[in-house]
Amino acid sequence: xxxxxxxxxxxxxxxxxxxxxxGKIKRRLFDMGVTPNAEILLRKIAPLGDPIEVTIxxxxxxxxxxxxxxxxxxxxxx
Amino acid sequence: xxxFALAGNPNCGKTTLxxxxxxxxxxxxNWPGVTVDKREGLYKKLAEKVQIVDxxxxxxxxxxxxxxxxxxxxxxxxxxxCVINVVDATNLERNLYLxxxxxxxDVPVIVALNMMDAVKANGDKIVIEELQKVLGVPVVGISxxxxxxxxxxxxxxxxxxxxxxxxxxxxxxxxxxxxxxxVKEALPQDLGSKLFHAIKLIEGDELEVKAHPExxxxxxxxxxxxxxxxxxGDYEAVxxxxxxxxxxxxxxxxxxxxxxxxMTKSDKxxxxxxxxxxxxxxxxxxxxxxxxFVFSEDLxxxxxxxxxxxxxxTAVNFFTGxxxxxxxxxxxxxxxxxxxxxxxxxxxxxxxxxxLFMSTDTWYGALIIDGIIGGVGAVASFxxxxxxxxxxxxxxxxxxxxxxxxxxxxxxxxxFGLSGKAxxxxxxxxxxxxxxxxxxxxxxxxxxxxxTIRLATxxxxxxxxxxxxxxxxxxxxxxxxxxxxxxxLLGIVIAIVSALIMxxxxxxxxxxxxxxxxxxYHAPQFKNLMAHLWEKLKHYVVKAATIIAASTVVIWFLSNxxxxxxxxxxxxxxxxxxxxxxxxxxxxxxxxxxxxxDGWKYTVATLTGLIAKEDVVSTCxxxxxxxxxxxxxxxxxxxxxxxxxxxxxxxxxxxxxKGESTKKGFWVTLAWWFASSYVISLIIYWVLELYSVAVWxxxxxxxxxxxxxxxxxxxxxxxxxxxxKE
Numbered sequence: 098x099x100x101x102x103x104x105x106x107x108x109x110x111x112x113x114x115x116x117x118x119x120g121k122i123k124r125r126l127f128d129m130g131v132t133p134n135a136e137i138l139l140r141k142i143a144p145l146g147d148p149i150e151v152t153i154x155x156x157x158x159x160x161x162x163x164x165x166x167x168x169x170x171x172x173x174x175x
Numbered sequence: 176x177x178x179f180a181l182a183g184n185p186n187c188g189k190t191t192l193x194x195x196x197x198x199x200x201x202x203x204x205n206w207p208g209v210t211v212d213k214r215e216g217l218y219k220k221l222a223e224k225v226q227i228v229d230x231x232x233x234x235x236x237x238x239x240x241x242x243x244x245x246x247x248x249x250x251x252x253x254x255x256x257c258v259i260n261v262v263d264a265t266n267l268e269r270n271l272y273l274x275x276x277x278x279x280x281d282v283p284v285i286v287a288l289n290m291m292d293a294v295k296a297n298g299d300k301i302v303i304e305e306l307q308k309v310l311g312v313p314v315v316g317i318s319x320x321x322x323x324x325x326x327x328x329x330x331x332x333x334x335x336x337x338x339x340x341x342x343x344x345x346x347x348x349x350x351x352x353x354x355x356x357x358v359k360e361a362l363p364q365d366l367g368s369k370l371f372h373a374i375k376l377i378e379g380d381e382l383e384v385k386a387h388p389e390x391x392x393x394x395x396x397x398x399x400x401x402x403x404x405x406x407x408g409d410y411e412a413v414x415x416x417x418x419x420x421x422x423x424x425x426x427x428x429x430x431x432x433x434x435x436x437x438m439t440k441s442d443k444x445x446x447x448x449x450x451x452x453x454x455x456x457x458x459x460x461x462x463x464x465x466x467x468f469v470f471s472e473d474l475x476x477x478x479x480x481x482x483x484x485x486x487x488x489t490a491v492n493f494f495t496g497x498x499x500x501x502x503x504x505x506x507x508x509x510x511x512x513x514x515x516x517x518x519x520x521x522x523x524x525x526x527x528x529x530x531l532f533m534s535t536d537t538w539y540g541a542l543i544i545d546g547i548i549g550g551v552g553a554v555a556s557f558x559x560x561x562x563x564x565x566x567x568x569x570x571x572x573x574x575x576x577x578x579x580x581x582x583x584x585x586x587x588x589x590x591f592g593l594s595g596k597a598x599x600x601x602x603x604x605x606x607x608x609x610x611x612x613x614x615x616x617x618x619x620x621x622x623x624x625x626x627t628i629r630l631a632t633x634x635x636x637x638x639x640x641x642x643x644x645x646x647x648x649x650x651x652x653x654x655x656x657x658x659x660x661x662x663x664l665l666g667i668v669i670a671i672v673s674a675l676i677m678x679x680x681x682x683x684x685x686x687x688x689x690x691x692x693x694x695x696y697h698a699p700q701f702k703n704l705m706a707h708l709w710e711k712l713k714h715y716v717v718k719a720a721t722i723i724a725a726s727t728v729v730i731w732f733l734s735n736x737x738x739x740x741x742x743x744x745x746x747x748x749x750x751x752x753x754x755x756x757x758x759x760x761x762x763x764x765x766x767x768x769x770x771x772x773d774g775w776k777y778t779v780a781t782l783t784g785l786i787a788k789e790d791v792v793s794t795c796x797x798x799x800x801x802x803x804x805x806x807x808x809x810x811x812x813x814x815x816x817x818x819x820x821x822x823x824x825x826x827x828x829x830x831x832x833k834g835e836s837t838k839k840g841f842w843v844t845l846a847w848w849f850a851s852s853y854v855i856s857l858i859i860y861w862v863l864e865l866y867s868v869a870v871w872x873x874x875x876x877x878x879x880x881x882x883x884x885x886x887x888x889x890x891x892x893x894x895x896x897x898x899x900k901e
Contacts, residue, residue: 116412121239121688122688122690123411123412124235124237124239124411124415125239125688125690126690127235127411127412127415127416128234128235128237128272128415129234129269129690129692130268130269130272130419132412132415132416132419132420133412133416134420135419141449142451143449143582143583143585143586144449144450144451144452144454144455144583144895145583145585145586145587145891145894145895146586146894146895147585147586147589148582148585148586148689150449150582150693154266154268154269154419155266155268155269156266156269156692156695157692157693157694157695158690158691158692158693159578159582159689159690159691159692159693160688160689160690160691161585161589161688161689164688164689164690
């Protein structure tokens, strides 16, 4: 099943399929290791509902929902 | 002298390594044109002295952040003899991504595999020989913290520095390989690091495309001829993907992971610190505790609760240093207040010492004792509090908590065009604007940094408190408390409104992205903390002190001499400053408080407030306006308070703002301070005066604000409920 990362629930896991952002945000995502086939686990949502915290390539990354919206995922497990 | 550059991700222990290598020889300079620190130091244990340059922490050599551009230009243009790529061994995958880019430059590279002690503690193992084989450059396992392997690292780097190295790339056997070869040929003959430039051109890097348009044409053509492999011809994506691919395939063998079970210590701490409901209250409690220890005059509220107090007449000498003016201290002071009083005491003693040799009746005696020692002393007395505040902030930063603060506060701040990271500097503004502005450095976006500095003064600082206290006495009794409270609230409201205005009319509409690493928690290192504090201290003393000393002397001169200054000193009523005050008071007529016979006195008080905000009070006293004699209506008092709250802060803060802002941003900030204080003071005076319900208006404002806070609390709790359901 395909889903954007911002639609994930806490504890859900998946693989990156595609990045739909442009320019600076796209590059930043790539540089932080958010590339196709990278595994991402949604760890936590901030107290006010945004941003979110994910585990990727063995470290913790925080990003906003608007940025997560640009990451198309293949859902692996709940 | 040979030069080594330290390059690596943020948080990879680069600074620790730098401190270990250079000891106390480090000094901080500014990069030309950009306000990012370059740190340089000397390593002396080799046959030859080596200059170590600490480049800013980066994740990539892309052209999007100033740090990245600086690092890549340094390596390309300054041609260090060797690049020491510091790699966090506990997070190899992402760290090596930068390594694959650095290797493409024609420069000797050595990889310092840092935090090997942490790897061992986790029970993992890294096969260094394997890594070395894949990377093709020497790899040395070190622990910068425990000083293990650093000498070996430097020895190897030194040997490497005698050699030459041509760039290598892991992209050679990918679909990009053939294109790289052809683009390389199209680049100018005499250009160094062709491989690096060619790859960046293929990625469509703005800087390279501008520098080599012909080669870019060829690159674009070649890319168009390639079959699509699912990236829609987006070579930035292809290259990043191949790098990570290569790393995860080739370095698996080098890492032997122990089978870990359960949560790490860092996870456990994080569970509490970023808890859905408790994280925000917890953060507020932590911040309150910090402020309490730095600024409270009644430690742990022991006076308020138990009536415990120190009276200067009964206290031992050690404490009388603190209450040397003879007033009862009314409670045990916090460490910050205690040290501040001592600092003031020391400068007073210094003044008295000079008083033995010269009289303040002579012009030079007055200049040295009242002008220089008094003025510099007023500013220097803040040093202990600034350092203490920074000690706490550095602990929060080093431990990894600061990143979480940004994480939990981001949502609230984004509405005002700022990110969560802006919260700390603003909060610190309640203590002192100087450290607040310095703390704005943690903000990556220069525009956001400028705005945060601009708004830091809205949060009424410790030195402004005496002004409110003086005015509160005039307002009187119960309303005095409400007056002070509304002034603080007014500051917060104006800060929010200002942020919104800047968001609406500012050039930069986007909030900078928040794609940020949340580093694992670890105990802060004493040595690093001290290095941090030393840097801040130097910054404050050197940069601010020059401007402060000069401006202090100027204002001292203006307030002690008449136009015929060769005739000697005069009373302040007859001074140049008084005349300037009389002249300027016309400008302030519309604000209410500058009218009448005493109007010029308020103007002069405001001017002397530029040295230090406490001077507003001392000048008022000097001019006979003390407490009872203030002849202003409540509207006038509010307007006067508002003007002093929002106008130019003291010289120390102005100097800091200049040092920390961009050039343009600083001038906008100055204009903003002048304009906003005038407009706000004007509105307040006329609104209150016209309806002549001054105090009630203040109460009304309070009620509206309390209602707003309660309402946002309700909205907040609903949000939390909504998200916890999800």
